[in-house]
Amino acid sequence: MYVDASAIVAMILSEPDAADLASALDGGDAAITSPLAIYEASLAIARVNAIPAAIARDEIHLTLTRMSIAIAPIDASQGDIAVSAFDRFGKGRHPAALNMGDCFAYACAAVHDARILFKGQDFSQTDLPSARSGP
Numbered sequence: 001m002y003v004d005a006s007a008i009v010a011m012i013l014s015e016p017d018a019a020d021l022a023s024a025l026d027g028g029d030a031a032i033t034s035p036l037a038i039y040e041a042s043l044a045i046a047r048v049n050a051i052p053a054a055i056a057r058d059e060i061h062l063t064l065t066r067m068s069i070a071i072a073p074i075d076a077s078q079g080d081i082a083v084s085a086f087d088r089f090g091k092g093r094h095p096a097a098l099n100m101g102d103c104f105a106y107a108c109a110a111v112h113d114a115r116i117l118f119k120g121q122d123f124s125q126t127d128l129p130s131a132r133s134g135p
């Protein structure tokens with residue numbers, strides 16, 4: 001399972017669907033995320049909590065460790081897949097409106113043949129399988 005930045009942020013900030021997202025991690029699949037997702041989540045948490053991004057990043061690393069979410073590296077093949085994802089599902093091209101971070105999340109999930117855990121509607125409009133059973 002690939003854990004998108006949106007899910008990381010929701011769980012750390014205890015958003016209303018945080019428990020549902022966290023329970024999806026109990027399904028037995030090995031969970032991964034990427035350095036880019038950590039970057040995105042760090043900036044979002046820093047903005048919401050008015051803290052330095054480095055503090056948010058440290059909190060994310062602690063959470064990832066606690067939840068047994070590994071950090072998978074990003075390589076050149078994922079860059080290529082991200083470009084293709086933009087062509088297929090990118091903002092201004094498709095209703096999914098994937099941004100750069102979303103395209104890399106798509107690529108990471110695709111390379112690892114992983115379901116994706118996310119918040120929102122963007123990935124539900126792609127061909128990636130969702131890690132959530134509900135909305």
